[in-house]
Amino acid sequence: MAVKRFESLERKLLANPQLQTLYKEFMDEYLALGHMSIAPTPGHYFVPHHAIYKADDGDAKIRVVFDASARCSTGPSLNSCLLPGKKLQQDIIDVLTRFRIHQHAFTADICKMYRQIQVLPEYRKYQHILWRSSPHDQLVEYQLNTVTYGVTCAPFLAIRVLHAIAETDCTDADQVRDALLYQTYVDDICVGSDSVESALELQSSLQFILAKSGLELKKWSSNTPDILSSVPASDRVCTPLPFNDSEDGGTKVLGLQWNPNNDFFSCALRFQPSPTFTKRGVLSLVARIFDPLGLFGPTVFWAKCIMQRTWQLGLEWDDPLPPDIHADWSSFLSDLPTLSTIRVARHFGTFKQSACYLMGFCDASQLGYAAVVYVLVANSSGDQPAILVGSKTKLALMKPLSIPRLELNAALLLARWLGRIKQTLDPHIKIVGTYGWTDSMIVLSWLTVPHTSFKVYVSNRIHQIRTILPDCQWSHIESTNNPADCASRGVMPSELTKLSLYWQGPAILRANPSTWIRLVAPIPLCSLPEVLPVALTTQINRQDWPEEWFNRFSSYDRMIRVTTLMHRFINHCRRTKFEPSPTLCLNVTEVDCATRSIIRESQSIHFCTLLSELSTGRRVSSKPLARLAPFVTMSESSESVVAFVIALLSYGCKHPILIAKRSHLALLICRRWHRLTWPLRPPCHDITYFATILDRRHSFGCT
Structure with a gap:
């Protein structure tokens, strides 16, 4: 795999002499600085590498990328075997916000930060590369001796080294410690102070402490000339702003364009030479507007709205934009250069x-x-x-x-x-x-x-x-x-x-602030909308109840009639508006509901253990009750009572409701049917009579 990738790279370099020269200079520097060396032993993993090449306004730049995510022919990639480590870097929004606090500000870049950190020799066998300066030379195996960008744990290792420097070397330099911990984004340091003297002291301390660990600061920029007076011209950033109407110099601070002379931020835009009017083209340009602080949020939101419209229409990535969106996007593109003229105070x-x-x-x-x-x-x-x-x-x-x-x-x-x-x-x-x-x-x-x-x-x-x-x-x-x-x-x-x-x-x-509120x-x-409906609940302490609240009744019919009227009253109270009953007579549904509520209350007192066992699916512990195969049945009003099975009867009387024989309810039922059936005197062994002692709607069994 590594050999094929290198041969492909070599063909690309031969086709572009300028790229080949820059690539060779980069690798020669890498070798001269000791960041790589000829491998003393065969490697366990070979890292492919390639170039990212930019040629803007005659200024060609190259960056070599090491692809540690490439799978080898005999095993997984290096990155798949490594952990990325804890996120140690500060968020870019927090770094930029703190950078705006100080009156005298300056920025610096840690030169070749990753490559200043050595990797232990026993781990270098996993960082081998192939390289030769000319196709006529023999292919040589090199090992990378330092932390390599492209390896998944490289950011963690580099930032962890900075934190170690802050913890061990900055015991007497709190400003430097805070700068390394909170004002550094990877290798970019963005700090400042309220006075020139304090800023110069911070600058000197930063250089001294980092130099002790072999780290050098380059690309200096500041809004205060005194801070740059001791910095060599070659170590300063003095590139012009990428706008034709700008006369002052500027630099990028974590993606934002900063003009140190006038101390303002502006938007750094990268325009496409020939924009494409597709969903892919819209997303590509929206992603190019880098605005971490949201300073230009209203305009970025406008572009995002156009992007959302393409999604709502279900367009494919390379479908042409509809006429209405095309017109809006074209107008936005022609107006976009105006965004670079906005100045925001740092x-x-x-x-x-x-x-x-x-x-x-x-x-x-x-x-x-x-x-x-x-x-x-x-x-x-x-x-x-x-x-x-x-x-x-x-x-x-x-x-x-x-x-x-x-x-x-x-x-x-x-x-x-x-x-x-x-x-x-x-x-x-x-x-x-x-x-x-x-x-x-x-x-x-x-x-x-x-x-x-x-x-x-x-x-x-x-x-x-x-x-x-x-x-x-x-x-x-x-x-x-x-x-x-x-x-x-x-x-x-x-x-x-x-x-x-x-x-x-x-x-x-x-x-005046007193007038703000x-x-x-x-x-x-x-x-107000979204308000929860008010629910009134009453908590009743069951310990204050008698064993059965209907003990006061001596007549079963009177108990059912009173309970039915109570239910009717409660139902009327729950309604939002009063609706009188069509008749004062009690109907069958109301009587059934009252009967089942009384039964349920009696069962909850005398069969509480059985109810708990049935509701949780456990085995019935009482052997007499277990022989009856009890189960919980639900009525149309979602009221549950316990019943059991008598297989010899018809379907209407097959599931009698279970009643405790010592309950007051059982006594009232027996009294009623003893009075009604007194002249008949049926035999006590008649099981049909036993199961249907109430009426055709309810059958009871006492145990």
Whole structure:
């Protein structure tokens, strides 16, 4: 496998002399630095390698990729035998957010970070490659001596080394320790300080501590010239911005374009020379807009909406777009370069332990929902505007949701976004207040009522909002003043450049904080949607009951009649509106229901063990009862009683209901039928009479 892959690579290099020269220079450097050497012993796994080649504006770049996921002919791939390790790197959103705290900021790159970390000699036999500079040379087997990018555990190993440096070498340098643990994304360090002196000290300490472990910092950039004064010109980043209308230099910070001279962020776009108007082309361009903080969220949301429309129509990946979507997408592409002209301030305007407010806005539409967050320095003179931290947008599901539910999802999205920003900024600046605004009175009213009052969907989300932000103060804002309104509907790039409401926040943020909370009367609970129906229950202590509550009756007929009337009264009380009975006479259904309720109560007292055994499927413990083969039967009203089988009878009398012979109910039944049948005096051994002593609707058996 490795030989075939190398021969394919060699043919590709011979077809492109410039690529061949760059590839050879890379491998020669790899060998000269000692990062690889001739293998002393045969390898156990050979890693294929190939080139990623870019030639932009005459500046050709090459990156060699080692494919440790390639399966060999005799076994699995190297990556399938390795574990990736724990995720140690900080999230890119948190790193960028912390990078915006400091007034004096700088970035640096750890040069060849992976290749500065040695692999133990006993493991190098799994990192062998094949290489030769010319097809006329003999193919040579090399071993890679360092951590190799392309191996699944390489990120973990590299970042774990940085953490080890922070734990062992930074005992007296807290700033360096925090920089390595929290302000480093793989090999990119993004840090700063509130003063030039402190920033210079941090820079010097970083260089010294990392140099002790053989790590060198390159690609320096800063918004403060004094920080770069001691850095050689060859170690600085001074590439021009990729926009023709830009006069200043810039660099990329974790994918965002940063102009250090003017200290602002912009959107780094990579345009396709000839875009394709298919679903594949739409997704390809949407994925190229890298915006981790959501600074350009309203425009990205617009593009996502077009992408969703292609899915709703069921288009295949390479099907041409319908005319309406084609027109919208073409208009978006022609307007997209405007997005690169937007400038977003990097610095929040905060200093160490500054007191700040976090303010968030949320909104929803049928297309989706969004949350926008700002930060404002407290006790400022009023001339300092609120700074946009970022936004979060989500498309609505294809399954339609009501507007109140979408607005609630927007509030939950805002709570999560605010909670994350607060957790990231809290160690560095003091958050004195967290505020949330929505234009939905239903959501505000939901948040003032215990979450248990609503149905599951609403209840769970209200509970999450209160758990994430227990101290957040929620208030109402008009839709026309809500900066999240545009983010929940999407706007074209040219429109986004003019949206001062989105970039600076509403006018209320420039007013006194005491006026931010507007007291609005909530909607009454009875008028809110998603409210659970009220269920009134009464708990009765059975220990206070007599053995049988109907012991007071001496007549079976009177007991049945009174119980039937009680059931009729209860059923009337449960109805929402009064409906008088068509007749005052008791019907057969009502009498049957009352009879079964009395039987069920008597059985629950005298046969509680039997009921438990039958309901759980256990074996009947009482031998006399077991001989009767009792079972639980259900009536049309879902009332269960215990019956047993008498096989000699007809179907109507085959399953008599079991009655305890010492119960008061058995006494009343016997009295009634003794009185009714007194002149007949049937023989006691007549089993038919025994099974049908009540009537044709109910038969009883006493035991």
